[in-house]
Amino acid sequence: MRVHAKRAGALLGASLVSSQAMADWTLNMAPGVTGTSNEIYGLHMTILWICVAIGIVVFGVMFWSIFAHRKSKGSKPAHFHENTVVEILWTIIPFVILVLMCIPATATLMDMYDSEESDIDIKVTGYQWKWKYDYINEEFGYFSNTTTPQDEIYNRVEKNEHYLREVDNPMVVPVDKKIRFLVTANDVIHSWWVPAFGVKKDAIPGFINETWTRIDEPGIYRGQCTELCGRLHGFMPVVVKAVPQDEYDAWVAEQVASAERERELTSKDWTLAELMERGEGVYNTNCAACHQANGEGMPPTFPALKGSRIAIEDMNAHLDVVVNGVSGSPMQAFGEQLSEADLAAVITYERNAWGNDTGEMVTPKEVFDYKNKE
Amino acid sequence: MSAVIDTHAQDHHHGPAKGFTRWLYTTNHKDIGSMYLIFSFAMFLLGGTMAMVIRAELFQPGLQIVEPEFFNQMTTMHGLIMVFGAVMPAFVGLANWMIPMMIGAPDMALPRMNNWSFWLLPAAFLILISTLFMPGGAPNFGWTFYAPLSTTYGPPSTTFFIFAVHIMGVSSIMGAINVIATILNLRAPGMTLMKMPLFVWTWLITAFLLIAVMPVLAGVVTMMLMDINFGTSFFNAAGGGDPVLFQHVFWFFGHPEVYIMILPAFGAVSEIIPAFSRKPLFGYASMVYAVGAIALLSFVVWAHHMFTVGIPLAGELFFMYATMLIAVPTGVKVFNWVATMFRGALSFEAPMLFAVAFVILFTIGGFSGLMLAVAPADFQYHDTYFVVAHFHYVLVPGAIFGIFASAYYWLPKWTGHMYDETLAQTHFWLSFVGMNLAFFPMHFLGLAGMPRRIPDYALQFADFNMVSSIGAFMFGATQLLFLFIVVKCVRGGEKAAAKPWEGAEGLEWTLPSPAPYHTFATPPEIK
Structure with a gap:
């Protein structure tokens, strides 16, 4: 069957998809780079071969009947219609096979659930439509956004090798360490999946799910969100970079320092132009998915910001919406997601872009005061 | 009670109104x-058209035809229409036509309610389909409508969707009550329970499943309605609610629901295979017990x-073991069908072709179901195209082929004419090839790591998606041939x-073809 599928595939492939140089004809699950994923692969292959064996026997008898017991070949029907021994046998034998199958499955599952004694804890939070990785013990965290350009998605330029599976800031982890993931979500349910690790866990608002991995080989591993989470569900990649321990340590030190620099931005004096420049970037990463790059939104679910009362009138109302979100709507509370500098920049941007031209700005310090006043 | 109808009524036979x-x-x-059958076929074509939109968008990587928000509406509406509009009403239609004729009853037990349960359906689907034209679009959260995506984050049309589901539920529950009342009360004298045709048995059990779970579906959508419109927080974590509760309640309905869609097909196939094997069904009693166990x-x-x-480890283990256990009675059914064919005198008219394909392809869907039941492996399969392949293998060559087999088997009884056998066999082979071409590669895509419900995909999935789309177009177009065959x-x-x-065996074949407007006004004698 496999050979046939390949042959049929190759024929179709040659005639139809010659332009897709990157595509391949992978038929099976690949073993991964962790103990768990290899155990899963083993279970998968075992149960697959059991099914194939049962299939050969059942379909074998059936095809024998189809070919040999045809009326057109003069077959005379037998009259038997029950046989207690046979019926008991074909109840018990499958039952025994299933019990045997459950033994290794149970062992693997117990291992997968044992997330005690980890070396590193990373909190994974799903947002519409990006991931946030918080390194709990080192007190820094960052968002991981897709970087696939719209031009590639809309077929205006050729797609790159990692189309839809590339991010700005991948998760970085060391090899040969037990890494525990604490998985949750901020808005709707997402699911964090890296096939090469055999790790998939739903990210659910209000819940913290635990799972873990231990990676054997350095490399870049790619997956994506696997629970329908709205419009851009298909554009929410997961990229994990596994590196040797010393490289990881250096990376952590750099992240801690950079988090410190970020905090200093709050006390810096900003000009309108600086805030606008920073704000455009923040807006495109965090807001444009719903409110659109041109600020026109997608009413009624995602209102326009261009010319909206909130963006051109009372500043406090604008701060409230961005910092606290709008309860009962898809508008998230960005107060905890973005730094004061980014909040100030994006609010300033929204009040001056697309012809809103209020000329008003809000500084990171004012945002800081607003957040702490509450 | 029907025994007292005097022969006078038959002499002055009153036909249908004009x-x-x-x-x-x-x-x-x-x-x-x-009416049920015609309605369900119309919904089948509509849901199929949406599938064509989905497969057209997935023909190549990149966004070509539709935007992601419309794509999500298509996957959602395709699922809802196929489940509630195509498969379930088709089986109710078959039950309406065949159950009274198979048990020697003059009609269904509750005929006025029967009328109402049908006419609710077009109303429900008019509401559901109208959401496509509302501001914000149709439901876009998948046919499983997980909260909070369907509540806090749902489009404004969600309330209409909820109303439509309520009406469908009322219709299904009334249909199920009618089936049970008919089977338990209107059997001809001598038609004991263990003499009933298997189609009647499977429908009796299906009807009990419907009565048990449709209220649960009504409950879960009502909780959504409250969350959306009346400020409750059943599923909203920020208000102290629990999004996972939604999934427990939904799947408490949803899993029996998948058997609601397949058990009547088991029954129909258990009529057809013996007929074309010219040999009685093997293991009648074990078939009945297996359906009950399932x-x-x-x-x-x-x-x-x-x-x-x-869910906690103990929960995972329990549900893994319980799920694997279902393979035992399901296996018994498959073995019985094969044993029925064994040493028969087989011929392969269209009903038999569809029934044999049913057994083979449903079994393949059962195998992938068994693989999915292995909880650790499910962490890799879950929410990928492997799952899409699995449930399309049990629903398309399962439920849908079961319906086609039934339609060809009983069309002569319904219309008084033989269908065109050559065209019907063409319909079968094109459907068979198209369906396998569409859904078999989805196993490979899932195992390679392609999640479901995405409008665009990474480049390594391009080839099999193209094959799958070609198969889907072929399968879709072929169904117009079925329409032509039936009309002809x-x-x-x-x-x-x-x-x-x-x-063929059974009371329905003792009646003339086409079956008169009123049948078994006097109950038949069962030996």
Whole structure:
């Protein structure tokens, strides 16, 4: 069957998809780079071969009947219609096979659930439509956004090798360490999946799910969100970079320092132009998915910001919406997601872009005061 | 009670009323059965059109035809329409037509309610389909409508969707009550329970499943309605609610629901295979017990749809074991069908072709179901195209082929004409090839790591997606041929004998073809 599928595939492939140089004809699950994923692969292959064996026997008898017991070949029907021994046998034998199958499955599952004694804890939070990785013990965290350009998605330029599976800031982890993931979500349910690790866990608002991995080989591993989470569900990649321990340590030190620099931005004096420049970037990463790059939104679910009362009138109302979100709507509370500098920049941007031209700005310090006043 | 109807009524046989009111006011099980079947085929074409949109977008990587928000509406509406509009009403239509004729009853037990349960359906689907034209679009959260995506984050049309589901639920529950009342009360004298045809048995059990779980569906959508419109927080974590509760309640309905869609097909195939093997069904009693066991087990396996939500280890193990247990009675059924064919005298008219394909392809869907039941492996399969392949293998060559097999098997009885066998066999082979081409590669895509419900995909999935789309277009276009075959058969063709199939058994074949408007006004004698 496999050979046939390949042959049929190759024929179709040659005639139809010659332009897709990157595509391949992978038929099976690949073993991964962790103990768990290899155990899963083993279970998968075992149960697959059991099914194939049962299939050969059942379909074998059936095809024998189809070919040999045809009326057109003069077959005379037998009259038997029950046989207690046979019926008991074909109840018990499958039952025994299933019990045997459950033994290794149970062992693997117990291992997968044992997330005690980890070396590193990373909190994974799903947002519409990006991931946030918080390194709990080192007190820094960052968002991981897709970087696939719209031009590639809309077929205006050729797609790159990692189309839809590339991010700005991948998760970085060391090899040969037990890494525990604490998985949750901020808005709707997402699911964090890296096939090469055999790790998939739903990210659910209000819940913290635990799972873990231990990676054997350095490399870049790619997956994506696997629970329908709205419009851009298909554009929410997961990229994990596994590196040797010393490289990881250096990376952590750099992240801690950079988090410190970020905090200093709050006390810096900003000009309108600086805030606008920073704000455009923040807006495109965090807001444009719903409110659109041109600020026109997608009413009624995602209102326009261009010319909206909130963006051109009372500043406090604008701060409230961005910092606290709008309860009962898809508008998230960005107060905890973005730094004061980014909040100030994006609010300033929204009040001056697309012809809103209020000329008003809000500084990171004012945002800081607003957040702490509450 | 039907025994006291005097022969006078038969002499002055009153036929159907004329014009549209015949259909609007009818309480005749045959008319209502026909309306259910026509409605379900219309929904099948509509849901199929949406599948064509989905496959057209997935023909190549990148966004070409539709935007992601519309794509999500298409996957959602395709699922809802196929489940609630195509498969379930088709089986109710078959039940309406065949159950009274198979048990020797003059009609369904509750004919006026029968009329109402049908006419609720077009109303419900008019509401559901109208959401496509509302601001914000149709439901876009998948046919499983997980909260909070469907509540806090749902489009404004969600309330209409909820209303439509409520109406469908009322219709299904009334249909189920009718089936149970008919089977338990209107059997001809001598038609004991263990003499009933298997189609009647499977429908009796299906009807109990419907009554048990449709209220649960109504409950979960009502909780959504409250969350959306009346400020409750059943599923909103920020208000102290629990999004996972939604999934537990939904799948407590949802898993028995999948057996609701397959058990009547089991019954129909258990009629057809013996007929064309010219040999009695092997293991009648074990077939009945197996269906009962499957139905009971279906209530304790719901969380196998939720292996990755973080239920505790003990829960995972329980649901894994319970799910694997279902393979035992399902296996018994498959073995019985094969044993029925073994040493028979087989011929392969269209009903038999569809029934044999049913057994083979449903078994393949059962195998992938068994693989999905292995909880650790499910962490890799879950929410990928492997799952899409699995449930399309049990629903398309399962439920849908079961319906096609039934339609060809009983069309001569319904219309009085034989259908065009050559065209029907063409319909079968094109469907068979198209369906396998569409859905088999989805196993490979899932195992390679392609998640479901995405409008665009990474480049390594391009080849099999193209193959799958070609198969889907082929399968979709072929169904227009079925429409042509049925219309041709209704309009004319070779006259059908009372029993057109040499090996067919059952009371329906003692009636003339086409079956008169009123049948078994006097109950038949069962030996």
